[in-house]
Amino acid sequence: MGWAVIKQNSFSFLGGHPTLDFINTVVDQDKDRGCSSIAQWERFLEWVSASGMFTDVQIKAFHQIVSSAEQEQLLKVIHKLREKEYAVLSDIAMNGFQPNKPLLELESKIKEAIGRASLSAAPEGYQWQPDMAQKLWIEDAFLFSFEQLLRSQELKKLKECGRCSWLFLDKGRGRGRRWCDMSTCGNRAKLATFRNRAREEG
Numbered sequence: 668m669g670w671a672v673i674k675q676n677s678f679s680f681l682g683g684h685p686t687l688d689f690i691n692t693v694v695d696q697d698k699d700r701g702c703s704s705i706a707q708w709e710r711f712l713e714w715v716s717a718s719g720m721f722t723d724v725q726i727k728a729f730h731q732i733v734s735s736a737e738q739e740q741l742l743k744v745i746h747k748l749r750e751k752e753y754a755v756l757s758d759i760a761m762n763g764f765q766p767n768k769p770l771l772e773l774e775s776k777i778k779e780a781i782g783r784a785s786l787s788a789a790p791e792g793y794q795w796q797p798d799m800a801q802k803l804w805i806e807d808a809f810l811f812s813f814e815q816l817l818r819s820q821e822l823k824k825l826k827e828c829g830r831c832s833w834l835f836l837d838k839g840r841g842r843g844r845r846w847c848d849m850s851t852c853g854n855r856a857k858l859a860t861f862r863n864r865a866r867e868e869g
């Protein structure tokens with residue numbers, strides 16, 4: 668049984684930030700990002716509840732979206748946003764804090780989202796609260812999490828897995844972490860090295 672099968676049944680939250688876990692909702696074992704684990708609305712709702720990105724009020728509002736046309740449209744918007752966020756952060760993981768083309772488009776989206784939002788008090792301080800009377804509030808909520816990560820000191824620790832496209836904050840010391848997860852990509856990499864060595868020696 669491949670690990671993709673395991674990951675399809677349970678989400679992983681090893682990114683170190685809700686936005687990274689959002690970007691990691693693909694099960695591809697390589698750099699392709701074609702296989703989404705939040706492609707169905709029910710699966711997406713499961714992820715929303717487990718993600719830590721949303722308030723209880725927001726999670727409740729997600730469950731009130733019952734029209735399948737609206738669900739489908741939202742899934743499209745969310746997937747498109749996810750891939751744009753991936754492009755920005757993958758670039759940062761590779762090149763550091765440089766001018767970042769994909770970020771320009773998201774920057775204007777963030778500005779629009781803040782224009783619709785209000786600041787509300789939260790246990791950690793003040794946070795942008797999307798205007799939930801607006802249809803776009805879900806995208807706005809994702810954008811605020813992304814914006815918070817962009818301004819976070821933690822972003823210096825951003826890395827992309829050496830095998831798949833998952834992103835994570837490397838909080839370790841020393842040589843640093845190369846794989847999203849030792850039990851999946853790390854093991855696969857070890858196995859590949861072992862096979863190559865065996866081939867060379869054999």
Ligand SMILES: [Zn+2]
Pocket residue numbers: 828829830831832833846847848852
């Ligand atoms: Zn990986």
